[in-house]
Amino acid sequence: xxxxxxxxxxxxxxxxxxxxxxxxxxxxxxxxxxxxxxxxxxxxxxxxxxxxxxxxxxxxxxxxxxxxxxxxxxxxxxxxxxxxxxxxxxxxxxxxxxxxxxxxxxxxxxxxxxxxxxxxxxxxxxxxxxxxxxxxxxxxxxxxxxxxxxxxxxxxxxxxxxxxxxxxxxxxxxxxxxxxxxxxxxxxxxxxxxxxxxxxxxxxxxxxxxxxxxxxxxxx
Ligand SMILES: Nc1ncnc2c1ncn2[C@@H]1O[C@H](COP(=O)(O)OP(=O)(O)O)[C@@H](O)[C@H]1O
Ligand SMILES: [Mg+2]
Numbered sequence: 001x002x003x004x005x006x007x008x009x010x011x012x013x014x015x016x017x018x019x020x021x022x023x024x025x026x027x028x029x030x031x032x033x034x035x036x037x038x039x040x041x042x043x044x045x046x047x048x049x050x051x052x053x054x055x056x057x058x059x060x061x062x063x064x065x066x067x068x069x070x071x072x073x074x075x076x077x078x079x080x081x082x083x084x085x086x087x088x089x090x091x092x093x094x095x096x097x098x099x100x101x102x103x104x105x106x107x108x109x110x111x112x113x114x115x116x117x118x119x120x121x122x123x124x125x126x127x128x129x130x131x132x133x134x135x136x137x138x139x140x141x142x143x144x145x146x147x148x149x150x151x152x153x154x155x156x157x158x159x160x161x162x163x164x165x166x167x168x169x170x171x172x173x174x175x176x177x178x179x180x181x182x183x184x185x186x187x188x189x190x191x192x193x194x195x196x197x198x199x200x201x202x203x204x205x206x207x208x209x210x211x212x213x214x215x216x217x218x219x220x
Contacts, residue, residue, distance in 0.1 A: 003038045008143035010136065011204065012044075012161040012168050016188075017181050018152035021171040021209035023049045026149040030054070031102055034109035037144035040097070043071060043114035044132070044161055045151035046122075051113035054101050064115055069096045071114045074135050075121040075128050075160075093135055110143075118157075125156035133163040154188060162192045167204035174211045182206075 013022040027050055030041040043050040051070075052060045063070075069079050073096060078088045102109030121128055136146060150161050162168075170185060172178050186203070193201060 003142065004144050006141060008040070008136075008140045008146045009167065010140070010146040010148065010165045012148040012150055012165040013171060014150045014158065014161060014168050014185065015170050015172065015181065016152055016154055016185060017173070017177065020173045021207070022152075023053060023149050025169075025171050025207060025209065026050060026147050027053045030109055030145075030147045031104070031107060033145050033147075034102060034107055038108065038142065040110045040112065040139070040143045040146045041101075042112045042132075042136070042146060042148040042164075044118075044148050044157050045114055046116050046118040047151065048114040048116065050149040051111065051115075054103065054109065054111050055098065055113065056103060059101075060113065063098070063113060070118070071096070071112050071132075072118045072120065074112070075118070075131050077131060091135075093139055097139075122155050122157070129156055129159040130163050132160040136164050158188070159192065162189070162201055163196070163199060165201055167202055169204050170206045171209050172206045174208050 013026045015022060023045070026041065030039050031054075033039045041050060041054055043054075048060070051063075055063065069091070073079050073091050074093070077091050079091055079095065081087050096112055098111045098113060100108055101111035101113075140146070146164075148161050148164060151157055168189060170182070172182065189201060189203065193199075
């Protein structure tokens with residue numbers, strides 16, 4: 001598929017609350033955008049729901065069994081030794097991107113999958129916040145849109161998403177808890193912006209999801 005713009009627009013789906021539809025909307029948007037645009041989906045959640053959704057559980061499990069690289073290696077910056085005699089080698093992003101991974105056979109959607117070992121990054125996070133941004137910048141001219149699906153907790157991975165993104169989309173379940181969570185998220189982005197004036201990030205919008213026309217009381 002032909003590219004339409006020189007550099008990809010990168011958008012992160014963030015909400016510190018789980019179960020609000022980040023992964024569902026990221027996956028649906030990535031698939032439908034890939035009909036007309038060159039799209040890369042990035043799974044930045046150790047739970048790896050986006051990887052399973054895009055690749056399908058069978059292909060995803062095979063990927064893990066074959067020990068193929070994932071986003072965890074983007075943060076490690078090397079690919080571990082294969083076999084007894086191999087030695088670790090510097091990461092080549094080409095090996096991490098699963099090409100045409102989308103669930104239609106004709107889909108041109110690419111994916112950087114995740115795996116549970118990504119949580120290692122959380123244990124030893126020093127100096128890793130810009131590694132994803134650095135890696136994506138190198139391939140940004142090949143895509144129109146890069147969609148990053150984030151984990152529901154604030155961590156080094158959230159900072160990594162902020163550094164890599166121009167925009168944030170916030171899926172929201174319209175309920176009372178959201179009135180507490182949303183100002184915290186807005187403050188997190190504002191604090192990040194104050195500390196990193198060289199990087200421009202904006203909330204592109206909120207997407208109300210899981211709303212029920214039957215709800216009343218405080219939620220309604
Ligand atoms: N609009 C919707 N209607 C019905 N079910 C939904 C909707 N959006 C998400 N879900 C379901 O809710 C659950 C949580 O969604 P998910 O996208 O995994 O949330 P998150 O990534 O924010 O944790 C999933 O089982 C998903 O299929
Ligand atoms: Mg999710």
